[in-house]
Amino acid sequence: xREHEIGPxxxxxxxxxxxxxxxxxxxRLGSTCAEALRLEDVPREVASYLxxxxxxxxxxxxxxxxxxxxxxxxxxxxxxxxxxxxRVGVTGCFCAIAETGTVLLLxxxxxxxxxxxxxxxxxCIVSKMRLLDTMEEAFARIRNEVGEPPRATYxxxxxxxxxxxxxxxxxxxxxxxxxxxxxxx
Amino acid sequence: xxxxxxxxxxxxxxxxxxxxxxxxxxxFKGKFVDARARAVAEVDAWETVRSHAARLRDHAIENxxxxxxxxxxxxxxxxxxxxxxxxxxxxxEIVVGIAKANGVRKVTKSKSMVSEEINLNERLEAVGVQxxxxxxxxxxxxxxxxxxxxxVAPAVHKTKEQVADLFVAAHHKPRLTDIAAMTREARxxxxxxxxxxxxxxSGSNFVIAETGTTLTVxxxxxxDLVTTVPRIHCVITGIEKVIPTLEDxxxxxxxxxxxxTGQSIANYLTLTTGVKAPGETDGPEQxxxxxxxxxxxxxxxxxxxxxxxxxRCGACMNHCPVYQNVGGHAYGWVYPGPMGSVLTPTYxxxxxxxxxxxxxxxxxxxxxxxxxxxxxxxxxxxxREKQFDRKLRPWGxxxxxxxxxxxxxxxSLYAALTKFAARFAAFLGGxxxxxxxxxxxxxxxxxxDMPAPEGRTFRELxxxxxxxxASSADERR
Ligand code: SF4
Numbered sequence: 001x002r003e004h005e006i007g008p009x010x011x012x013x014x015x016x017x018x019x020x021x022x023x024x025x026x027x028r029l030g031s032t033c034a035e036a037l038r039l040e041d042v043p044r045e046v047a048s049y050l051x052x053x054x055x056x057x058x059x060x061x062x063x064x065x066x067x068x069x070x071x072x073x074x075x076x077x078x079x080x081x082x083x084x085x086x087r088v089g090v091t092g093c094f095c096a097i098a099e100t101g102t103v104l105l106l107x108x109x110x111x112x113x114x115x116x117x118x119x120x121x122x123x124c125i126v127s128k129m130r131l132l133d134t135m136e137e138a139f140a141r142i143r144n145e146v147g148e149p150p151r152a153t154y155x156x157x158x159x160x161x162x163x164x165x166x167x168x169x170x171x172x173x174x175x176x177x178x179x180x181x182x183x184x185x
Numbered sequence: 186x187x188x189x190x191x192x193x194x195x196x197x198x199x200x201x202x203x204x205x206x207x208x209x210x211x212x213f214k215g216k217f218v219d220a221r222a223r224a225v226a227e228v229d230a231w232e233t234v235r236s237h238a239a240r241l242r243d244h245a246i247e248n249x250x251x252x253x254x255x256x257x258x259x260x261x262x263x264x265x266x267x268x269x270x271x272x273x274x275x276x277x278e279i280v281v282g283i284a285k286a287n288g289v290r291k292v293t294k295s296k297s298m299v300s301e302e303i304n305l306n307e308r309l310e311a312v313g314v315q316x317x318x319x320x321x322x323x324x325x326x327x328x329x330x331x332x333x334x335x336x337v338a339p340a341v342h343k344t345k346e347q348v349a350d351l352f353v354a355a356h357h358k359p360r361l362t363d364i365a366a367m368t369r370e371a372r373x374x375x376x377x378x379x380x381x382x383x384x385x386x387s388g389s390n391f392v393i394a395e396t397g398t399t400l401t402v403x404x405x406x407x408x409d410l411v412t413t414v415p416r417i418h419c420v421i422t423g424i425e426k427v428i429p430t431l432e433d434x435x436x437x438x439x440x441x442x443x444x445x446t447g448q449s450i451a452n453y454l455t456l457t458t459g460v461k462a463p464g465e466t467d468g469p470e471q472x473x474x475x476x477x478x479x480x481x482x483x484x485x486x487x488x489x490x491x492x493x494x495x496x497r498c499g500a501c502m503n504h505c506p507v508y509q510n511v512g513g514h515a516y517g518w519v520y521p522g523p524m525g526s527v528l529t530p531t532y533x534x535x536x537x538x539x540x541x542x543x544x545x546x547x548x549x550x551x552x553x554x555x556x557x558x559x560x561x562x563x564x565x566x567x568x569r570e571k572q573f574d575r576k577l578r579p580w581g582x583x584x585x586x587x588x589x590x591x592x593x594x595x596x597s598l599y600a601a602l603t604k605f606a607a608r609f610a611a612f613l614g615g616x617x618x619x620x621x622x623x624x625x626x627x628x629x630x631x632x633x634d635m636p637a638p639e640g641r642t643f644r645e646l647x648x649x650x651x652x653x654x655a656s657s658a659d660e661r662r
Contacts, residue, residue: 008237009230010230029452084376100450101450107467109462113409114413117409117410136435148396152457153455154409154456155450155455156453157450157451157452160405163446164321165325165348166344166364167213167217167338170364173321173407174379174410175452
């Protein structure tokens with residue numbers, strides 16, 4: 001059986017740092033990016049994003065994020081898995097990948113995939129410490145930290161889209177219409 | 186899907202005369218070609234990645250048995266049930282059996298070409314299961330009751346007006362023609378199905394042996410809903426899709442979206458491994474993986490084996506001048522374009538696929554763009570040879586080839602015949618040097634003129650040149 005041989009890397013002219021590459025790729029995919037100086041500032045950042053998109057300040061989120069001061073930022077929260085009626089879902093991620101502007105999420109009982117998938121707006125909190133260059137590095141990290149991929153291991157690169165009618169790209173197919181990344185230290 | 190490939194020639198000329206189809210193809214032509222060219226240009230190591238990918242696919246196929254068993258072991262360990270289907274019939278029986286055993290009433294489906302191969306929807310509907318296609322293109326075709334005409338963009342042959350009519354009939358809402366609004370209407374119509382289906386059926390772009398993982402690659406996110414919400418997830422895929430490791434997936438995914446649509450990455454790459462863990466609120470309680478042969482092992486160990494590397498990106502058809510002009514339905518089965526011209530004759534029998542290996546200009550573009558370096562024109566040439574050997578070509582063509590091979594083995598006869606033919610063709614061409622009609626071979630002159638040759642053969646010109654060289658060398662001496 002083969003070992004985990006890593007194939008040739010793409011040789012994409014990477015900007016000097018992964019963060020710039022990540023931001024550039026996000027923009028290309030139609031995701032938006034913002035930065036919070038501390039994790040505690042995330043609710044305020046989310047509030048200003050929701051206001052700028054004229055969205056109601058109410059989010060469904062992963063349990064681990066519920067302890068942030070959302071009320072202080074004027075946001076009502078639902079601390080449960082998302083269902084078909086929620087408008088905004090807030091999640092964390094396992095890591096992010098600079099090469100393609102991608103966030104990688106892993107399923108866990110406390111981290112339901114529905115929250116990233118069902119609402120029209122997905123807000124994803126990404127720690128800059130967990131920004132990797134390539135998918136190969138992400139797989140190595142899964143082996144190190146988790147052992148093997150959990151039930152759902154999903155790479156999200158921008159809002160959902162389709163071009164099935166006359167090859168015209170429309171953003172917002174079955175998944176979220178908007179993906180907003182909030183970078184934290 | 187019914188195989189109608191033996192009528193390629195007839196269907197192709199009908200398609201050429203179909204103004205609506207020609208309009209759709211006009212909009213399609215070039216779009217994917219340009220997008221791919223831009224995306225490939227961004228990757229300096231493109232050729233190295235391609236070669237590595239071709240090698241790793243070969244390695245997987247040469248060790249198919251070992252990797253499939255490894256995959257089964259790991260998938261089973263993670264709680265999935267692996268089923269093996271030697272034929273299309275068996276594959277359908279397995280899926281229908283799972284549906285019946287679990288009282289499934291509604292199935293949501295993300296795009297699966299294998300399910301098209303085996304007519305799965307029909308079989309499920311026959312036992313009273315409602316099947317809802319959720320990829321927008323496949324959904325449109327399900328409403329139209331038509332097969333896909335492209336493996337990546339299945340409804341590429343439909344104009345938005347046709348889609349608007351289908352939506353009015355299905356959704357009973359005012360007619361929309363704005364593509365974004367139409368997409369939103371379809372999203373709303375399908376959301377309900379996503380949340381109420383008992384079983385989700387997906388394909389799997391690859392299956393990963395080391396982890397027992399199946400996976401989907403989509404832009405719409407429909408496969409994520411199909412594999413997350415229902416209590417049963419059924420994967421149906423070909424046995425050749427197996428790859429050894431996660432790293433191999435990373436390599437192949439650099440090639441697939443770029444080759445298919447010119448995207449650097451697809452929006453959703455979703456690896457699914459096993460069933461829902463205790464305490465999880467989403468994910469299936471049962472996961473079934475149906476590994477389908479249905480003709481694939483016929484390639485293994487033959488001179489056609491390279492075809493099994495195919496990662497279903499569609500680049501070969503996007504770049505094919507024949508596909509660009511006749512569309513996918515003319516090919517008469519699930520797989521159109523150059524890859525279909527190789528797959529169909531082997532899957533359904535060369536005697537049922539008449540003209541497909543000949544539906545090519547041999548411009549070679551398909552082999553140039555294929556991300557896993559499948560020598561498609563060579564494979565088509567091999568199929569042509571097989572057709573000739575098995576006397577499956579029309580007698581006129583066989584007689585012509587026999588006569589040509591007789592002459593080609595006799596140099597002086599060949600020289601005399603070509604000398605005559607070149608002069609005769611030059612005469613036919615007249616002053617304009619264009620032949621308007623070739624009796625008996627009107628395929629060459631229907632709709633275009635054939636440029637006439639100069640009147641002398643290559644051998645004559647070459648001989649003359651050699652003599653001139655020799656005499657000038659003599660003079661210099
Ligand atoms: S034959 Fe090559 S180009 Fe054609 S679909 Fe398969 S992988 Fe893509």
